Amino acid sequence: MEQPYLVPRSAHELSRKQISQAALRVLYGLKDAGFQAYLVGGGVRDLLLGREPKDFDVVTDARPEEVRRIFRNARLIGRRFILVHVYFQQEIIEVATFRCGNQQADVEDTLDPDEALDEVEGWADAMVQDENGRLLADNLYGNLEDDIFRRDFTVNALYYNIADFSILDRVGGLEDLRAGRLRVIGEPEVRYREDPVRMLRAIRFAAKLGFRLAPETEAPLQSLGHLLHEVPPARLFDESLKLFLAGHAVESYEWLRQHDLFQYLFPATERALSREHEHFPLILLHKALENTDARIAEGKPVTPAFLFAALLWEPVRLEADTLVQQGMPEAVALQQAASQVVQEQTRHIAIPKRFSVPMREIWDLQSRFQQRRGRRPFSLLAHPRFRAAYDFLLLRVAAGEVAEELGAWWTEFQDASNERKMTLVREAPVAPAPTTPGAEGVEGEPVTRGPRRRRRRTTKRKDVAQP
The missing domain is CATH 1.10.3090.10 (cca-adding enzyme, domain 2)
Incomplete structure (x- = not known):
């Protein structure tokens, strides 16, 4: 019996012709090596919306070291989250291993592309949270079902399977996509506390896609904005570039101010x-x-x-x-x-x-x-x-x-x-003459000083030794 959340190729409009050759090479390379391989995230979402994706991300059950063995042009990236970048001439395809749990921070917001690991052996699988529920580290690998439910929004949790060209929609992402609705997977307040940057991502995607926020997704934003104080300033710099340099700066700005989040990014402004x-x-x-x-x-x-x-x-x-x-x-x-x-x-x-x-x-x-x-x-x-x-x-x-x-x-x-x-x-x-502090003339007018007298340069007299 066909699973109700499995959409066959005949029931959706996404075609392999829309996917870059680099992404297809990675998907087929993993499949031919005996691993599961899915296109996921913004690439699938944007293609279904008729937009040109910024990039293509792949998920698999292969571990990072196994992915690197398949692709000679691959490099292990990151310390908090170990990923693989597969390099082609004009494109980089990011490959992530299925991860476990609802409490995982979003990979794209925590990746440090300047960090690379020569070996991943010895790196313990771990998921660590602080006292507020914020995720500090996560390399706990899981299966496909685990990976689906740890993602942030339903429209970003659509999986295109290269094996049979179907789309896996376990969380109602296609329905939300058609309705123009952005909805958090799981309990929004819990997910925001795990990673406060998700609140900014909600604003960013709503502005970018022209979607509305689901009521339960929108409700906690104003009361939890203070959690952004816990996010490292360097990470907020990266997120601010995504908010304001992606072609929808005005909408992002208006959403941020409407939900009282702008004050936590730019308090003086x-x-x-x-x-x-x-x-x-x-x-x-x-x-x-x-x-x-x-x-x-x-x-x-x-x-x-x-x-x-x-x-x-x-x-x-x-x-x-x-x-x-x-x-x-x-x-x-x-x-x-x-x-x-x-x-x-x-x-x-x-x-x-x-x-x-x-x-x-x-x-x-x-x-x-x-x-x-x-x-x-x-x-x-x-x-x-x-x-x-x-x-x-x-x-x-x-x-x-x-x-x-x-x-x-x-x-x-x-x-x-x-x-x-x-x-x-x-x-x-x-140009108006600059005023001199403490030196004002009549009725506060600036004082105009006369020409300076040139000082005579004096030369020190050298002592002459007496015979």
Whole structure:
């Protein structure tokens, strides 16, 4: 008798022609070696939705060392979760062994691709949890049934069997897929406590797929958001890139704020966004996320440095404004505010230096756009971070922070002929003179100092030895 959750090839639309040749080689290689082999996860889900998968993942009953013996182009990866990457020219196929138990963290969120093991012998099968139920380690292998019920969402637990081209749907994933519904496998609160990042994954998949959250999946989000404090900041950095650099940043942002999760990722930004500027909401971040989605849709590059510059700009700007009002020069205030905000942010999301340094350069250059006389515009134009800083300036113009005339001037200047550049510089307004803390003239006007007197250089007289 046919199992009710086994969907034969004649009853579904997924075809081998839609699967990459690299994934097929891995599936058939495992099958021909006598092992079970299934395509699983986002690849199956996206193909059934008519989307192009980002990648293809395979699960099998073969142990990692057995997979490596089958494929000479394979490498063992990870320490918390031992996986196999099978390398082809343009593609990497990830192979995981069936794992056991409902209490397993999601492989794709805990993998460290920089870690590789030459041998797996001696690594004990273990599943360790802390006092809050959060999974710390899991290499406990199981069977196919075990593997199904340890996955996060039903739509990610559809298994395509290369042996007979059927789809195994043990948890109602196909029904949820048709209904546009995202549902956690098992008890949502228990699953979120095991791995709090699952709450962010729920937001990410809902935004990416345009699905709604099942009521029982959605209900615990606001009350359990504090569990994200237990997640390592480096892991939250990776998850933030998946949330905001996958083409659905606006939807992810709105879902996060709606469910009070954004505050646990970017607390200073959340505090800043709760304020208004001259009775208008702060809108730069929303425009930046719209711009990010548009660039991804057009196939243009995006950088985490620019993204985080936008995500943290409001608290930096507001803190810098406060420091300026206290008498600090604008450029110094901006640098000090940036240091304070970044220092706080790294306690929640660790931003690698290769992104935090250009992020701060984007901020630092903003005050230099006001200086349009003499050689300064040419110097700024030659700066390696000019283009990113200019794009950020245009965001500030669109948000009403900066006059449109300034953005238009720089737009014309960078593409103008040399003769036109010189004309633009001669006709540009003089930048406001910076105030000197504690040195104000009448009615608070900045004091203009006279020219400095050049000091005479004195040469020390050498003592001459007496005969």
